[in-house]
Amino acid sequence: MIRVGIVGAGIWGRMHARAYAQNPLVELVAICDLDLHRAHELAGKYGASQVFRSIDAMLELPLDGISVVTPDNAHTEIVIKAARKGIHVLVEKPLATTLEECHAMIEAAETAGVYLMVDWHNRWNPPFYYAWKSIQAGELGDVRYIYHRLSDTTYVPTQMLPWASQSSVMWFLGSHALDTTCWLMGKKPTQVFCQKRKGVLTKLGVDTPDLYITQVSFEGGALAVIENAWILPQESPTLIDHKCEILGEKGAIYLDPTHHRMYAQYSAQTSRGFPRPAYPDMIITPEIYEKQMGFAVESIAHFVDCIKNHTPPLATGQDGLLNTRLILAAEQSAETGLAVTLD
Template structure:
């Protein structure tokens, strides 16, 4: 593998996920990160220096014109994926876009169309498809061992640390975009069925009292083809005293069995110090094990590289991103109108 040519990539958006993608690329033997971009010039320059990256930009349009650049990760905030994706697609660069693909169906459709018309790959980073428990669950679904899906429950929540301290743009998104896109994709992928109808309820008290104009939580029920149903819960106002920033658990019921997955409240590892109790992340990463990076966030990026090297279709495509955006947009419409909405 190391004898292959090195693919030259760049990263747009140098926040938390930009750092994750950069570390993942830098750990791959067949990748060279040649450029990064952020609207904050000081951050872009410092980031490039930290990771020994030769070029940095403050304008993604200028970066898209780099003749050496072959592929790019878009790791900007939820609401700002459209313009970079379309720009790089038109420039002939393959794209790995963080979830959600877009926060409106019309934007997502334009992005998918731009990639298709330019003949470039558009992958959406639905990281949990590479999480070991869910990858194993998917393999059991494919084998037929579990039968057909009947219903599911998926809870993905964060502590209030995330919208108040971890990110600065929580008022410009919703927890259903920030977290819900993960679990909506996961259930759709496991069910192997398209969504048909959604009913959603949302409430906002705590964050709005802190002048952060976004919802505290959303609960929504999605009906899928063939009668399968999923109940979702997304919140980001849990107390910071929880032993994990993330609260993620799910249950899938099939005609021949059921599966429970809980990646953040397991007894696998618990750490107690005089300062706090902690359930460390054992799945996402990047996790350094004996000098090597691993974790499903890393594996997502490596899969994108594999698709470039082998010229194959990504496991999570732009069309998958579009499908998720349609479901979430319909859920928000349902919450606003107070009634079920067809998808």
């Protein structure tokens, strides 16, 4: 059995707990969280035998892997300590909010010989995986342009994330969109130009930008435009608006993972949007007969398989480093009004 622990018992920490608890290869051993009541609640529900408030105490256990599911700026110390104990690490995106922290985590994992995987779960998102396969097979020829939109309703920054003012839609969603776009493009990014706007969320009591529009240039002249917003109306039929258009020399692919209308319900219960949207999630984290399904489970299962089979993960610390570099370049561009050339 692969023995794992989870650091962070919040919304997505619960997702990791469900994924591990139903995986026959895994023993969920421990939950660590600053809120012991929340940690005990999660451990009790999913069968973890031990609960900790201290990461140092948890890392004294004989663990094979841990999930780090803490806020964006609280990954580095945990990852480095786990790596030095010889424990493989799955860390939520972004890897870190500074390049120095990314380098430190990568170095710690490489020195210890453990895996450092970033949970870029859209690489397991079926429509995006099919698009990636088609690109890899050469069916589109040379990819010249990608448009990628990934946005949320105001529910996320105003109700779901109590720490939204300490983050941004760029770190929360832009990180996913940038990683998926680079993965699909398969080329080195060379330049970033970004604009952001602020005002709507500030009036709602959340001091963070409303939206970012980011243009990324790649080697060979390819372009990508990435749109991320946190101000879709609460009444929207789905919590997430996710779209992608890929144009190549020989063809095009259009993706709509959220407004696919596999299921649409119009009633009093769905008129106010999430958590009862008209178009409920069918592919990210649906539950079927109380079992957690969806591609978000698959990326976590991949981490387990990597430990079991001694195979490197498909989403690495180096991918996390590139992602943080792109986000920091986008922020610099948005502040200065100038394009940022990447080294």
